[in-house]
Amino acid sequence: MSSRTVDAAERRPSRWASMRTRTKVMLAIFVVVLLAVVAGFGIKVPYVILRPGPAPNTLGTFEGQKVLTLSGAKTYPTSGGLHFTTVSMVGGPGNRPSLIEYGLAKLDDHAQIYEESQLFAPQTTREQVQQQNEAEMTGSQSSAEVVAARQAGYDVPEMIEIAGISDSASEAKKLLRVKDVIVSVNGVKIADSLSLQREMKKVTPGQKVQLGITRGGKAMTFAVPTTKVEDRAVMGLALNPKATMPFKVNISVGDVGGPSAGTMFALAIYDELTPGALTGGKQIAGTGTMDSAGDVGAIGGIREKVVGARQAGATAFLAPADNCAELKGHVPSGLDVYRVATIKDAISTVEHVADGSTQGLPRCG
Template identity: 45%
Template sequence: MTQPRTRRPRGEVIARRVLIAAILLTIVALAGTFIKVRYVIEEPGPVTNTIGGKGDPALITVKGAKTYPTKGELSFTTVRVRGGPDRHISAWEWLFAKADPDVRLLPEDEVFGDRTSKEVEQANEAMMQGSQHTAVAVGMRSTGLTVPSVTIAAQVAKGEPADGELEAGDEIVSVDGEDVDDAESVATAVADREPGDPVRIGYVRDGERSQVRLKTTDIGQGRAGVGIALQPKYDYPFKVRIDAGDVGGPSAGMMFALGVRDTLTPGPMTGGKSIAGTGTIDDDGSVGPIGGIQQKMIGAHDGGARWFLAPESNCDEVAGHVPDGLKVVSVSDFGDATDAVDAIADGHAKGLPTCDAP
């Protein structure tokens, strides 16, 4: 004869189910925390006014020349990066980032390649320093000053043809016997051959002129190179220092150059307006593309800017992603940037080019 089944009290059953659910949720939460994924999160970072104001000191200091009061904001924008080879993000971070329209998820390899976080940090620091030096020269030249320069080997890659033959700091003066006067002409002259072909590099070290014959290698996409990173070395007429803190990379170059120009010229360029922007700056004043522009526009908007200067070469990433209330102006060189700031200051910005229409 079958014994009747004893039923547990309803409260005990509910408590048991709650306990099981809590255990399962804890397991899921822990799994999401400890499971790591090889992605990087890019999100809007701080916005910094190069000319100071609102209680913040100016980032640009000048010694040996007259400076003028500034007003308004000429701010550079940044992207905050989470994740990397030394600290993979968790599954939860990935999930929350996936649901956030203001951030971007990228495969770790796409950002870091085979480099460590420290190596990327060092490279970004070097690019920031080079960007500042060029920005000072471009800003000075825009005021009518003469700033001569030479081209130097900023870095020599290990294991590449130039390793052991050229040194960081060498002034590059010729390629195959032809004089070269800037980094672009050096790179173009070396690349004008098939990888594996020889090239003669003329250089000056400690005042002594010499040359070396190297066998080129493929530096990517079938381009010939010898494994040196080039940058200008300037002879400034006076000293200008830019203190950007621990920010790295070259993308603030254009805004630094605008800040230098504003500091060295009478009257505030901005007319008191809040202008932010991004873009690399080359020795000839060209403004180049940068990464993370959508996050930078969001950061600029959240930081109070109402105008944003964007490289023309980034327009495909800008169109359709501009935050409400932010007006984006497209620029291709430093002349465009100064014209845009002047027009915004004067209230005549209606005809400025945008990324939606020329």
């Protein structure tokens, strides 16, 4: 009897010791995992992660503010949605993602991962990126206003000012000055960006252009050389079109930056300036830069934007012609993507989507 009692008593401490050992091991594993997670968040990697962002309706509100407000012009009630699409970005100068965020992005079907050097030049700062995004957003809004007003039948006077001269255009730098105003090309009057674009298309690359300008109110004409860029004749000038709008436009989009909402801004302004709902009450999204000549330009993150558009409930999407190839095999189910190259294309496509007559429209994907 006493022998059995002693044996049981001896075994009990052994079981407690075993449990304490297992507890210590589990605690050690937990601490190691916790330290690994903390370290993972602390280690920053030189990558940029792009995901679908919000797709605000330009005809509605965003972050509690009306996106589009027009004053000084007759406007008309509208309905439906003209959504501009965005990309959520983690990474970039001064804001690199953690190793954990990078690992999670590798498992996310909707995340695109780029090396930082693919999207940003060396030595670029976070402040420079923010400033560029703000400037591009302002420029896209200005061009959208001009284009939409003209499409709606308003006269919008425009002055084409030289904002900069390329270092490679050495002869032009000797002749021209920043703030010079372009008034003619080869004797043809330049009234706006569209007329300048039209006349420059007539110039053969390498040919000199008789460029009429005013400087401090004084008229001058110079023979400015051109070079070939993408089969076009260019003078190496950065231009700053300055338009006099017949009404005031206010666009509120919070801290969203970049130029890619230009096309959708132009459509929204045009919609409010013209009778009837351009969309026919449908939810249409899109993207694309817009210059003052009415051309739709390519943007980045097109694959993320079509996903964001579908998540926002859009069934039709307007994509820049130059982005179409990127969408092959990447269009979400339930979304029709249409190719547009100009503001006229965009307006016509929305009208066709509105009345259901989309057969024959050029598509992407």
